[in-house]
Each structure stands twice: as structure tokens, then as C-alpha cells.
Amino acid sequence: MSLPTPSGVFPLAFPLSFPLEPPTGRVRPLVHTRDFASPLTRILLSSEGQTTTLLESMSGESLRLRCLAQLRVPARQTGEGVAGLLGVHEDAGVLVRHTATTRQGGEPLSVNHVVARLDLEPAIEHCLTSTSVPLGRALTKAGTGHRRTLLETGRRRWGQGGDDRPACYKTYLVWHRDEPLVLINELFNPSFVPAG
Numbered sequence: 001m002s003l004p005t006p007s008g009v010f011p012l013a014f015p016l017s018f019p020l021e022p023p024t025g026r027v028r029p030l031v032h033t034r035d036f037a038s039p040l041t042r043i044l045l046s047s048e049g050q051t052t053t054l055l056e057s058m059s060g061e062s063l064r065l066r067c068l069a070q071l072r073v074p075a076r077q078t079g080e081g082v083a084g085l086l087g088v089h090e091d092a093g094v095l096v097r098h099t100a101t102t103r104q105g106g107e108p109l110s111v112n113h114v115v116a117r118l119d120l121e122p123a124i125e126h127c128l129t130s131t132s133v134p135l136g137r138a139l140t141k142a143g144t145g146h147r148r149t150l151l152e153t154g155r156r157r158w159g160q161g162g163d164d165r166p167a168c169y170k171t172y173l174v175w176h177r178d179e180p181l182v183l184i185n186e187l188f189n190p191s192f193v194p195a196g
Helices: 039-046 051-059 082-086 122-129 135-141
Strands: 064-074 093-102 108-117 147-157 166-176 179-188
Touching: 039 051, 039 147, 039 166, 051 093, 051 108, 051 135, 082 108, 082 179, 093 122, 122 135, 135 166, 135 179
Parallel strands: none
Antiparallel strands: 064 093, 093 108, 108 179, 147 166, 166 179
């Protein structure tokens, strides 16, 4: 299955005052995982661990990262509420990435929309911009990214290769110490992760 290379900026939509509850950073997901019939889907969507590791366990193979697009833009261009979630000013520069997690033969198991801060730790910028190492794995190796906060789960169209079936997704924050570092929206291939 081929994946089109996206162009431009990929906005994410969030309310301006998304209900992060200090000091723990815990939130109530906007859609509960119990709305999904498959136990594997519920586990994948509710986990605050590394999604790539779970997908590898489910598929029984090592997965690859395919970088589809990567650019730097002002936070205001990434979607309403995103700057607030990341704790940056609307004019701050952020990294936007669109990637796919694929099987060895190239079939995508998920596509990812990532918005990342670049101002917290210069030493981890290579993790955020790698085109070959999955983000969670790179951050863990660098000693950060251990804490994740699930923000939302739900369904939307898969939209890859003309396939408009409903697919499930999850959106979560990855933290660096006590600061939000990366906002990730991950959409899962409905041929592999049931969305019913």
C-alpha cells in the first residue's frame, strides 16, 4: 500500500483549555476505550507505554519508521490549542512530523502526526528529527520521554490509499521531566487494529 507524501502543515484541533489537571497532568480521555469491541484495540489505545513496542508484539515483527514529511513552523499553525498543550507561545517554532510505522514489506500499521517543542533540551533534538528510529525508542534511549498522558481516543477515516474505513486513533503527550515535549496523534490501520 502506498502512502501519499503530505504537503503543508497538518493542524490538530483541540479546545484552547484542554482539561489538564495539575500537578499530575492526568486527563479524562474524550472517548473511552471501552467503546471499542476488540480487547487488543482497548489495550493499544489505553496504554501509556511505547506504541511501537505494542504494535511489534501484535505483529510479531520488528517495525520500521517511514518519515513522510518534517518541517518547522510557528506553533499557531499547528492547530487550535496545540501551543497551550505544549506550553509554548503561539509564535514559538515547533517541529511538525508526519510518519508511518510500517511492516518490513512497507504496509503501514499506523500513521503519526507529531508536534514537538525544540526548546527544552538541545541534546534530544536528534531524537525528534530522526528519520529511521521510532520516536519513543529514541527518547527512551536518550533518557527522556518515559511519561505519557493520554488525551483522547476515537475514530476517524483511515484515508490511506483510498481506504475510507473508520480507524481508531489516540492522542497523547510525551513529557520531558515536568514539561510537555511532544504531542502525538496516532491513527491505526483498520486492517490490523479493529476500530469497531
